[in-house]
Amino acid sequence: MQIVHYVEELRGIISEAKKQGKSIGFVPTMGYLHEGHLSLARRARGENGLVVMSIFVNPLQFGVNEDYEDYPRDLSRDAPMAEAAGVDVLFCPGVADMYPRGYATFVEVEEITAVLCGASRPGHFRGVTTVVAKLFGLVQPDRAYFGQKDAQQLRVIEKMVEDLNMPVEIVPCPTVRELDGLAMSSRNAYLSPREREAALVLNRSLRRAEEAIRAGERDANRIREQVAAMIREEPLAEIDYVSVNDGVTLREIERIGDRVMVALAVRIGMTRLIDNLQMNLGGEG
């Protein structure tokens, strides 16, 4: 595995791979890898000639009072994990190489970025789409792999790719969970043991919603209320949002139709965690 720190070096590698006709699979990350990231890399390995993973904690997608400074960074821990998962090129650029002095170009997806995490984190998705557009320009991937845990991010990226006619296939991959159900996230490292226990309420309330919907509940408000009530029972948890939306436009719904997303953002102590449930009920409901 090659570790590449500079944009120009990466360009050379990509250009060579293109010349050789290799397909390129790309896994963008902010590092501090966990099994979720590695599942993306393994899938990319199976489907492409060259697998590129980026590790870049993107300052543009953090708000002023968010955890940009504290976000965990450990390349010596991440590199062997990436290599074992089949990554060929680990791209770890510096901030000054990605956003040099005078940087002035931004990519913005409107509408679906105004709700959910976009409502609580103004500018967040503009940072995400800008850096992903840059990384796509650099890596020129045939396929890019994103986890469904960040469901809104995935929809926003899909929308950007569709709208800007970007020549890349976005491959959504299932959320990977700890044995007890907690969705894997680099931010789980922030949790104290008590908070780690409290964080289980996200998955637990989603499983309760899933059961209710499977049992025939179609009133979205009843689902919202059940989920919110369960989270409120956990003293360390504070709800940012509980959304029952259509899973595509991410607009809140009243009645659950063929497709539904239940999405949560919850603060556990100082740590903001997200999780979601997506169901296709076509033919069932």
Next chain:
Amino acid sequence: MQIVHYVEELRGIISEAKKQGKSIGFVPTMGYLHEGHLSLARRARGENGLVVMSIFVNPLQFGVNEDYEDYPRDLSRDAPMAEAAGVDVLFCPGVADMYPRGYATFVEVEEITAVLCGASRPGHFRGVTTVVAKLFGLVQPDRAYFGQKDAQQLRVIEKMVEDLNMPVEIVPCPTVRELDGLAMSSRNAYLSPREREAALVLNRSLRRAEEAIRAGERDANRIREQVAAMIREEPLAEIDYVSVNDGVTLREIERIGDRVMVALAVRIGMTRLIDNLQMNLGGEG
């Protein structure tokens, strides 16, 4: 030459060309071709395996009171001209194919879009960068050709490509002029014979500025005043801006250094025309 009306059809052609290892040269236009456009196509022909020209009058880059509806369109006139200039694929998409219902993604270059034409045409460059990003996504060109007549547009596109790490080389090409010096523009078709005569004041004032700078004038305000005074002598002309800027950031300068751009936007009757002069004085001044 193939004439292609649909995004999906173009995708197939590009994908095939890429498989064959052909380099792709791209000339984006709004049609109503003139010798300026054709010079770009001929240059692209000489440097690439496949030459794609687009003709798309992009609604996103027109303001509400601008000439989107009136902009001249004539594919039966343009197609043979494009073919004779060496174009292989003429891409003429419809608005609904480029901006389908629910379209929501925009590319924006800040700072250098706030001055000159950006100041008089709010949203114009956002429309330009968005459509060019889309066309680059579709055509995946190795090289894209732009005329220096639209000097700010060229700088904005170069900035977008640099900032977003787009894998395309931007090739600036010299302004092509009529025998009497008027810069070629599709909008020249709007001019009455008297206006056509009056429009010569743009080039005449730029040539005067060039002479003055060559003769050693380094006071940018004197140049601005001389150019503006000459334009004001023409009764049909109304100045939008006279800029003496550094040619890179497009900021107004006081003293002329190694590099200078004199840029004009002038209304001749109802028709807004632009022109510019770019000089490299390194070693001279």
